[in-house]
Amino acid sequence: MKKNNYIALLLALFLVATSVGCSAGVQNVASNKPSDATSDQTVLQEAAEWFKEQTTYYEMISSQVCGDQIVFLTGTKNPGTDDYQNLQAFVVKQNDGACEVTAMKDGERGVSAGFSAHVLATDTLTIVFGDTSSSVYDFSNDRRLDVDFTKINILLAQGETRTEEIAGNAPYLLVFNEKLEIADLEFVDAELNIKYSTFYSENLMENAASDDISNIFSQESDLSEPAVVEVPGEQExxxxxxxxxxxxxxxxxxxxxxxxxxxxxxxxxxxxxxxxxxxxxxxxxxxxxxxxxxxxxxxxxxxxxxxxxxxxxxxxxxxxxxxxxxxxxxxxxxxxxxxxxxxxxxxxxxxxxxxxxxxxxxxxxx
Structure with a gap:
């Protein structure tokens, strides 16, 4: 799991990054055109401000801009805890200054396995997100192995392999501005390569469609919302x-x-x-x-x-x-x-x- 100072650094840079690009097979590529970079940052800032106005439950971790679409990687925590329990990918579309969520996928972290991976596929985007930790579980020897995953090999159904760099021991977000059919993922360490299929039986594409977004920001209010109280110090x-x-x-x-x-x-x-x-x-x-x-x-x-x-x-x-x-x-x-x-x-x-x-x-x- 990402260390707190690393999360803080990402959040600090979140709205002041030079640009966040989106292209097929490339993550966070800076544009060669300053005007494009400025435009992307404006779109991102406006979308981020809108998103924060809708909810405080989902914490922003990273993002990418893909034309008029913004992809946010967010996390949610148990009350009173510091670590993320689940991660989410949101697709937000901006049109004439108005924003709306067009797709969303929620996925659990890979605490036990040591990594997780989830796919969100839309009509125009393929999004891979999840997290890696500092160790993975070795089933055959009932032990944990130290790892530092720095790359992911994306194995496509047609036989092509694409390689993306990631930060180890942290959540990651990969956005492709095209529709891909992903057969498997391979997490790459200096000495060890681990395939998603080795730990998980689920087909990555079977549940790649968006989760229900009809009440995405009202779900919190649908749950119990009793009045805020202060607990007197003298009570047991x-x-x-x-x-x-x-x-x-x-x-x-x-x-x-x-x-x-x-x-x-x-x-x-x-x-x-x-x-x-x-x-x-x-x-x-x-x-x-x-x-x-x-x-x-x-x-x-x-x-x-x-x-x-x-x-x-x-x-x-x-x-x-x-x-x-x-x-x-x-x-x-x-x-x-x-x-x-x-x-x-x-x-x-x-x-x-x-x-x-x-x-x-x-x-x-x-």
Whole structure:
């Protein structure tokens, strides 16, 4: 993943670059005509300002100008995190000073594999975007290998190969001002070449059509939008920075709760240490008693009705918290006995108060 200072540098240069060109098989080629460069920068600046007015959810990373079309590479993050979770390619068309999104593709980063690749194809453009990291997973030997991908070989269906330079350990954007049929991609390191098809079974062109853009900038408002609140400092709270969630607990819970994280299942457990100790458990052993509930984020964007209707998330009793662009937040109750006869009353009392918990996602409360 791109380092923060590298992202900052790109963003700083975003609107002051000499030009961002678009031609078949060439990325970021400066025009030989100063007037063309000035025109491209004007188009880019106007489109970028318009885009930012529409949304603050998608963060701009890089761009290219292709005549009256501008291609933005953007990223989205989980609340309270620094790394991008997903990347997007937007095609924005400018006509008589008016801008509109004509195509868009959303794709996940390649955190596990070490690289990702997605294709967005329109009537006139072929866009390849994704990211690379500093290592890839070696399946055969169950280890990670250090890499620095600096080129991508684009293998076309008709047998032609095109080579494009990229920055290693960073998101990338390649724009071709023509329709291409891409058969595979090969990521090139000084000592190692890795093909997309080695890690991914999906055909790059099968899902190259644009995602639905009918409500592209209203999706955030379609999700839960409760009122902004401030959390009083004296209240009992648990802050889950990794997923951007704060829990406001009942005042009676003071001194009676603790938090632990299960990295394997990506779940946050809230438990009563005294009850756990009475059961013979301890703080070093996950789920060893006294668990009151846990929180999990599913990648799917589900409505409350969908959660209640059941699905793979229904392996235990759960309550809907909220849905954002980053997924669906659910609270799960303990599915087995978590107390001793001596601690049952205290556990049952706290269990009955779980419904009183308030949730703050980012800067909004549920």
């Amino acid at each position: 709270t648990i802050e889950l920075k990794e997923i951007g969630l704060t829990l406001i607990l009942p005042d009676s819970w003071k001194g009676k709760y603790a938090l632990e994280y299960d990295a394997d299942f990506k779940e946050y457990y809230v438990y009563n240490p005294a009850i756990r100790k009475a059961m013979g458990g301890d703080s070093e052993t996950l789920s060893s008693g006294g668990m009151l509930f846990y929180v999990k984020v599913w990648e799917e964007q589900l409505t409350k009705e969908q959660v209640e209707a059941g699905g793979e998330w229904s392996f235990a009793k759960c309550e809907y918290i909220t849905t954002t662009q980053n997924g669906t937040y659910l609270l799960y109750y303990a599915s087995d006995e978590q107390f001793t006869p001596e601690t049952m009353d205290e556990y049952r009392q706290m269990e009955s108060e779980i419904s009183d918990i308030q949730f703050v996602v980012g800067n909004v409360t549920e």
